[in-house]
Amino acid sequence: MNLDLVIENLPRFLSGVVLTLELTAASCVLGFALAIPLALMRLSSVRLWLWPATAYVLFFRGTPLLAQLFLIYYGSGQFRPALESVGLWTFFREPWFCALLTLVLNTAAYTSEILRGAIAGVPRGEIEAALACGMSRGLRFRRIILPRALGLAWPAYTNEIVYQLQATSLVSIITLMDITGVARVIASRHFAFYEAFLTAAVFYLVLVYGVLFLAKRAERRLLAHLRPPDARAAKPGFGFIR
Amino acid sequence: MFDLHGYGWMILDGVQVTLLVGLAAMVGAIAVGLAAALAKLFGSRIVRGTVEVYTTIVRGVPELVLLLLVYYGVPTLIQDTAAAMGREIEVTINPFVAGVGTITFIYGAFASEVFRAAYLAVPKGQFEAATALGLNRYLVFRLVVLPQMLRHALPGLGNLWMVLIKATALISVIQLPELMRSADVAARTTRMPFTFFFVACLIYLAITLTSMWLQSRAEAWASRGIERTQA
Amino acid sequence: MAPAGAELPGKVTIGTEGAYPPFNYLDQDGTVKGFEIDLAKAMCERMKVECDFVIQDWDGIIPGLLAKKYDAIIASLYITDERKQKIDFSQKYYQVPARFVVPKSSDIEITAEGLADKVIGTQRATSFERFMRDKFPEVDLRVYATFDEAYLDLVSGRVDAVMGDVVALSEGFLETPDGADFEFRGPNFTGAEWFGYGAGVGVRKGETELLNAFNEAIDAIRADGTYDRISEKWFGFDVYGE
Numbered sequence: 001m002n003l004d005l006v007i008e009n010l011p012r013f014l015s016g017v018v019l020t021l022e023l024t025a026a027s028c029v030l031g032f033a034l035a036i037p038l039a040l041m042r043l044s045s046v047r048l049w050l051w052p053a054t055a056y057v058l059f060f061r062g063t064p065l066l067a068q069l070f071l072i073y074y075g076s077g078q079f080r081p082a083l084e085s086v087g088l089w090t091f092f093r094e095p096w097f098c099a100l101l102t103l104v105l106n107t108a109a110y111t112s113e114i115l116r117g118a119i120a121g122v123p124r125g126e127i128e129a130a131l132a133c134g135m136s137r138g139l140r141f142r143r144i145i146l147p148r149a150l151g152l153a154w155p156a157y158t159n160e161i162v163y164q165l166q167a168t169s170l171v172s173i174i175t176l177m178d179i180t181g182v183a184r185v186i187a188s189r190h191f192a193f194y195e196a197f198l199t200a201a202v203f204y205l206v207l208v209y210g211v212l213f214l215a216k217r218a219e220r221r222l223l224a225h226l227r228p229p230d231a232r233a234a235k236p237g238f239g240f241i242r
Numbered sequence: 243m244f245d246l247h248g249y250g251w252m253i254l255d256g257v258q259v260t261l262l263v264g265l266a267a268m269v270g271a272i273a274v275g276l277a278a279a280l281a282k283l284f285g286s287r288i289v290r291g292t293v294e295v296y297t298t299i300v301r302g303v304p305e306l307v308l309l310l311l312v313y314y315g316v317p318t319l320i321q322d323t324a325a326a327m328g329r330e331i332e333v334t335i336n337p338f339v340a341g342v343g344t345i346t347f348i349y350g351a352f353a354s355e356v357f358r359a360a361y362l363a364v365p366k367g368q369f370e371a372a373t374a375l376g377l378n379r380y381l382v383f384r385l386v387v388l389p390q391m392l393r394h395a396l397p398g399l400g401n402l403w404m405v406l407i408k409a410t411a412l413i414s415v416i417q418l419p420e421l422m423r424s425a426d427v428a429a430r431t432t433r434m435p436f437t438f439f440f441v442a443c444l445i446y447l448a449i450t451l452t453s454m455w456l457q458s459r460a461e462a463w464a465s466r467g468i469e470r471t472q473a
Numbered sequence: 474m475a476p477a478g479a480e481l482p483g484k485v486t487i488g489t490e491g492a493y494p495p496f497n498y499l500d501q502d503g504t505v506k507g508f509e510i511d512l513a514k515a516m517c518e519r520m521k522v523e524c525d526f527v528i529q530d531w532d533g534i535i536p537g538l539l540a541k542k543y544d545a546i547i548a549s550l551y552i553t554d555e556r557k558q559k560i561d562f563s564q565k566y567y568q569v570p571a572r573f574v575v576p577k578s579s580d581i582e583i584t585a586e587g588l589a590d591k592v593i594g595t596q597r598a599t600s601f602e603r604f605m606r607d608k609f610p611e612v613d614l615r616v617y618a619t620f621d622e623a624y625l626d627l628v629s630g631r632v633d634a635v636m637g638d639v640v641a642l643s644e645g646f647l648e649t650p651d652g653a654d655f656e657f658r659g660p661n662f663t664g665a666e667w668f669g670y671g672a673g674v675g676v677r678k679g680e681t682e683l684l685n686a687f688n689e690a691i692d693a694i695r696a697d698g699t700y701d702r703i704s705e706k707w708f709g710f711d712v713y714g715e
Contacts, residue, residue: 058447058451059443059447061450062446062447062451063408063443063447063450064408064409064410064411064412064422064446065408066411066414066422067422067425067439067442067443067446068443070422070425070429070435070439071436071439071440071443074429074435074436075435075436075439075440076436077435078434078435078437079436162301165304166303166304166305167304168304169304169305169306169307170306170412172306180304180306180307180310183307184310187310187314191318193310193311193314193315193318194311194314194315194316194318194319197307197310197311197314197315198311198315200307201299201302201303201308201311204303204304204307205298205302205303208302209302
């Protein structure tokens with residue numbers, strides 16, 4: 001077990017960690033933003049919205065991430081002249097952009113399904129109360145439905161964040177030096193296969209459980225008002241609407 | 243755009259290998275998952291602890307890294323330790339075994355969660371009634387609990403299959419000639435990546451859609467005789 | 474494997490990459506072909522053994538040998554001191570210099586300043602990668618699993634140049650339709666420290682019987698004109714080098 005090699009290469013691994021976290025964070029934020037309109041389109045009864053959204057979700061959930069990555073990265077290269085003429089080639093030229101685009105499109109599809117279920121799961125009672133209050137559609141969505149849905153979706157979405165963190169390992173295949181990319185170069189250069197990949201595994205474990213820990217903390221604060229009452233505390237007046 | 247330059251046959255061979263790997267890994271994952279679920283439900287503290295470690299690793303480490311670790315790391319690790327002990331061992335892991343093994347390892351953990359939830363979903367009344375009828379523990383499980391477990395497990399297992407079959411694409415990284423790799427070779431040599439990767443995507447889509455349809459049929463079959471409660 | 478002093482086994486399995494035309498590559502049926510394949514078959518004939526080919530991706534070519542997946546490597550594996558620590562090599566059977574390929578329209582200079590911050594592509598775990606990291610550290614180096622992927626990105630303009638050996642670059646890329654707008658630039662690079670002493674047959678340490686057999690076979694085919702014939706067929710010139 002060549003530990004010196006690992007220690008020597010820690011700086012490289014750390015820059016890989018930075019890239020991994022950047023990609024995860026960016027893809028989750030952008031993917032989530034894309035997922036909200038997507039979920040609404042999926043819930044709509046208007047075919048103009050429903051069909052394209054369904055096709056999109058089916059494609060990105062029904063094909064492997066690796067295939068999507070190759071399709072966008074190498075596939076865009078095949079269409080360089082067309083992309084250049086609309087000025088998009090400068091973006092597609094960068095592996096980082098292609099990786100981010102693919103990750104965003106991919107997570108948006110899965111997240112939209114989570115949100116779709118969550119929005120549909122908002123208790124009817126709350127929606128009726130909002131209607132009774134005379135809230136407009138936009139207001140109803142913004143103040144009642146979306147926050148409630150987010151609360152319902154959070155546990156499932158935490159899983160999606162963890163999945164994204166793991167999914168970033170695939171970008172090593174399109175020349176990006178994330179944790180896995182660094183590990184592969186070190187492994188093949190120095191014949192240190194298990195040292196390099198075990199180190200990578202440890203980094204990912206730390207990151208994943210770090211994220212899960214933070215997510216749990218966030219969940220407690222976001223959903224504090226929905227927590228079931230502490231059975232032992234039985235404070236008077238501690239009621240809530242269920 | 244769909245002129246495949248003679249690589250159509252290679253792609254079809256790739257599809258075969260993909261399905262083969264998928265089925266083999268699915269069987270493995272179900273077996274491992276069942277065992278792990280039973281271990282988690284009935285096992286001693288140490289056994290449960292081991293299963294916890296197992297699921298922790300699977301949850302925390304990306305599939306690609308596990309795959310590379312198994313395929314490259316395990317043989318070299320075994321050989322280095324053997325060499326350190328002064329012995330020479332021949333250790334070969336071929337891509338098929340490494341791929342199926344890694345996927346079974348990963349999805350066995352997920353399957354164990356599906357089975358555990360399915361077991362807990364069987365109403366306690368069923369256990370009590372069966373025992374009251376005089377059936378011993380083994381028969382209770384086999385005749386009453388297991389069939390009901392399967393009904394509850396089907397949606398979870400169906401989803402597992404669909405995620406699993408897409409995961410087989412990763413094994414292309416270690417050179418197994420499945421669909422993704424065939425598309426990759428064709429794309430590289432003909433310099434038409436979009437064409438071939440798009441075709442590959444369409445094929446995966448076809449597999450997924452077919453699986454979704456089969457799953458709904460299977461769920462309908464498993465739920466026959468069960469009264470549908472209003473959602 | 475047979476103990477030292479015994480006869481050679483009747484069958485020798487040879488590991489090759491199958492993604493490095495014209496030295497070794499796969500055709501549409503998946504059969505492995507190339508200059509090295511023809512050489513290998515000629516060598517096996519001289520050694521009076523049957524030989525079998527196994528495809529192995531480049532990252533794992535040496536681990537595969539050590540794991541006894543095959544008995545020898547004939548895959549443009551350059552004889553370097555670093556590799557000699559892990560495996561034994563026969564005498565070289567070809568040696569060609571390394572060079573850069575750039576688009577004809579580009580004005581890149583092949584100097585340390587000229588290449589700084591430019592994007593250069595090459596294959597992971599090769600002498601070329603090591604050379605680039607040691608000699609041109611200011612370069613934005615992209616490493617790929619195979620040269621074909623590097624060519625794809627060269628054609629689409631993601632990388633400004635590709636570094637590899639002159640023959641593979643010439644026959645595998647420049648002579649193909651996609652390579653029409655590209656050319657060699659800069660000097661030939663032949664430093665022994667990185668590119669070693671040519672390509673040799675790799676065998677596990679201690680396999681002296683097999684090693685001697687390969688060495689004798691190489692001498693034999695050099696002497697009786699078989700080597701020249703094969704070299705003519707593939708390249709039209711002698712790739713043996715000095």
